[in-house]
Amino acid sequence: MQEVLRIEGLAKTFTLHLQGGARIVALDGVSLSVAAGECVALAGPSGAGKSTLMRCVWGSYGAGAGRILLRHAGGEIDLARADARSLREIRRTAIGYVSQFLRVIPRVPALEIVAEPMIAAGMAAEEARERARALLLRLNLPEALHALPPATFSGGEQQRVNLARGFGPPRRLLLLDEPTASLDPANAEVVVGLIEEAKRAGVAILGIFHDQAVRDRVADRLFELHPVRERA
Amino acid sequence: MTPLLEAAGLQLRFGRITALEDVSLTLWPSEVVAIVGESGSGKSSLLRVLSGLQRPDAGRILYRGADGSLHDVPALSEATRRRLMRSEWGFVFQNPRDALRFSVSAGANVGERLMAAGWRHYGRIRQEVAQWLARVEIDPARIDDDPARFSGGMQQRLQIARSLITRPRLVFMDEPTGGLDVSVQARLLDLIRGLVADLGLAVLLVTHDIAAARLLAHRIMVMRGGRVVEEGLTDRVLDDPQHPYTQLLVSSVLAA
Ligand SMILES: Nc1ncnc2c1ncn2[C@@H]1O[C@H](COP(=O)(O)OP(=O)(O)OP(=O)(O)O)[C@@H](O)[C@H]1O
Ligand SMILES: [Mg+2]
Numbered sequence: 001m002q003e004v005l006r007i008e009g010l011a012k013t014f015t016l017h018l019q020g021g022a023r024i025v026a027l028d029g030v031s032l033s034v035a036a037g038e039c040v041a042l043a044g045p046s047g048a049g050k051s052t053l054m055r056c057v058w059g060s061y062g063a064g065a066g067r068i069l070l071r072h073a074g075g076e077i078d079l080a081r082a083d084a085r086s087l088r089e090i091r092r093t094a095i096g097y098v099s100q101f102l103r104v105i106p107r108v109p110a111l112e113i114v115a116e117p118m119i120a121a122g123m124a125a126e127e128a129r130e131r132a133r134a135l136l137l138r139l140n141l142p143e144a145l146h147a148l149p150p151a152t153f154s155g156g157e158q159q160r161v162n163l164a165r166g167f168g169p170p171r172r173l174l175l176l177d178e179p180t181a182s183l184d185p186a187n188a189e190v191v192v193g194l195i196e197e198a199k200r201a202g203v204a205i206l207g208i209f210h211d212q213a214v215r216d217r218v219a220d221r222l223f224e225l226h227p228v229r230e231r232a
Numbered sequence: 233m234t235p236l237l238e239a240a241g242l243q244l245r246f247g248r249i250t251a252l253e254d255v256s257l258t259l260w261p262s263e264v265v266a267i268v269g270e271s272g273s274g275k276s277s278l279l280r281v282l283s284g285l286q287r288p289d290a291g292r293i294l295y296r297g298a299d300g301s302l303h304d305v306p307a308l309s310e311a312t313r314r315r316l317m318r319s320e321w322g323f324v325f326q327n328p329r330d331a332l333r334f335s336v337s338a339g340a341n342v343g344e345r346l347m348a349a350g351w352r353h354y355g356r357i358r359q360e361v362a363q364w365l366a367r368v369e370i371d372p373a374r375i376d377d378d379p380a381r382f383s384g385g386m387q388q389r390l391q392i393a394r395s396l397i398t399r400p401r402l403v404f405m406d407e408p409t410g411g412l413d414v415s416v417q418a419r420l421l422d423l424i425r426g427l428v429a430d431l432g433l434a435v436l437l438v439t440h441d442i443a444a445a446r447l448l449a450h451r452i453m454v455m456r457g458g459r460v461v462e463e464g465l466t467d468r469v470l471d472d473p474q475h476p477y478t479q480l481l482v483s484s485v486l487a488a
Contacts, residue, residue, distance in 0.1 A: 014472075015474075016479070017475075017476035017479050018476070018479055018480060018482075018483060055472075058403075059465060059467075059468060060465070060467040060468055060471045060472065061468070061471065061472040062468060062472055062474070063466075083467040084450070084451050084463075084464050084468075085260065087465055088465070089452060103448070104423070105422075106418055106419075106421075106422045106447075107419075107422045213305070
């Protein structure tokens with residue numbers, strides 16, 4: 001299958017200037033690739049750098065060294081070096097990211113939060129809202145909640161809004177950081193279904209799954225990360 | 233696509249005080265850039281220089297007008313600058329009193345901008361103004377009221393209606409939520425967020441409120457002592473700050 005993401009020698013160190021310049025080496029030369037239709041699960045103990053790796057791909061963390069190559073627009077773009085404008089464009093068109101927590105936007109209803117990235121990606125507003133509704137219903141979020149801002153939703157409800165938002169627009173690469181963490185088994189099952197569909201559609205998926213059963217079902221491959229200190 | 237505003241090497245001194253030191257910035261259409269930093273860091277000076285209110289001691293600022301022509305901002309004639317301010321640029325100041333006239337009605341404050349932009353039909357101006365009052369969540373029935381009797385939040389929303397009614401391409405905002413109660417701030421920020429997205433405005437937003445920057449901005453520039461110490465995608469700057477000063481700024485707000 002065609003490679004979508006190739007990470008070469010990714011390193012990331014945090015320097016905590018307020019802590020006397022303490023340095024935390026989170027990633028130390030990681031290389032990995034994900035193909036279209038493939039799901040690679042990041043594994044390893046807490047603090048191994050799984051979320052950090054994902055955020056480097058998403059661009060909310062800056063890579064310290066290495067390359068993050070994404071197949072894009074007939075060529076390749078190095079996300080480790082892309083400027084803010086290119087990263088925004090990539091996020092609009094190519095990469096989706098489902099983090100563990102929804103960043104609530106005050107007063108914006110759940111349905112609009114889900115439809116927004118689809119509209120930004122070029123879908124007609126009506127079609128986007130229809131797909132948003134269908135996704136939310138599929139994730140068992142009752143219609144009565146769709147028109148409400150998710151600020152007052154439970155953790156699991158917010159997570160489902162977040163998932164619907166992530167799975168809404170067509171993507172080449174999906175980043176899933178513990179997408180089933182606060183879900184009950186029935187909803188986790190829905191997420192498994194969404195992931196399987198995305199894979200069949202050729203989406204490359206990089207995921208972190210603490211739920212072993214979910215991971216075994218969706219992951220084609222495990223990629224083990226080791227805390228850097230232990231390795232040294 | 234070409235940038236709307238491009239500035240490079242801006243320098244501004246007041247006696248021995250350095251207000252701006254080698255500041256560069258590029259703003260693209262429909263882009264919201266927040267300029268954050270402590271008071272006295274040069275944020276407002278930068279806004280004044282970029283909008284031609286103040287000449288820099290050195291540096292270049294180019295604005296691309298709606299007709300595609302390039303304007304050298306510090307060299308603008310007063311007439312051109314006034315024309316841009318009437319038509320293509322909008323301003324939202326911290327203090328609504330700096331923009332509103334309290335001797336005339338709320339509606340006149342908003343309608344004035346349309347008249348300056350060439351609207352002549354009284355009925356149509358009034359109708360457009362009423363729509364904009366509703367859009368900024370002011371009851372259109374208050375169109376003839378004196379804005380001096382409005383609350384601070386309402387005055388600020390009136391100022392926003394006044395500056396956006398002509399659909400400027402570029403809006404300069406200086407602490408638009410400063411001086412308001414926290415609950416009022418949240419509503420105002422959200423209103424601004426919605427309008428900016430709906431109208432596809434390019435905005436330069438000066439704020440010391442990190443949460444406001446997180447909510448509104450695509451990009452953040454962090455200023456200190458007249459210099460830009462860090463800039464980038466909003467979530468990159470806030471979640472993975474590099475400069476000691478940015479780390480301090482981010483650590484002093486809880487979960488922005
Ligand atoms: N923004 C940050 N600033 C400083 N240190 C950070 C930051 N983000 C992560 N770290 C550090 O990087 C290391 C890796 O963290 P990360 O969150 O990537 O681990 P993880 O594998 O996702 O763990 P978990 O399974 O607990 O979620 C940790 O030591 C963490 O404290
Ligand atoms: Mg993690």
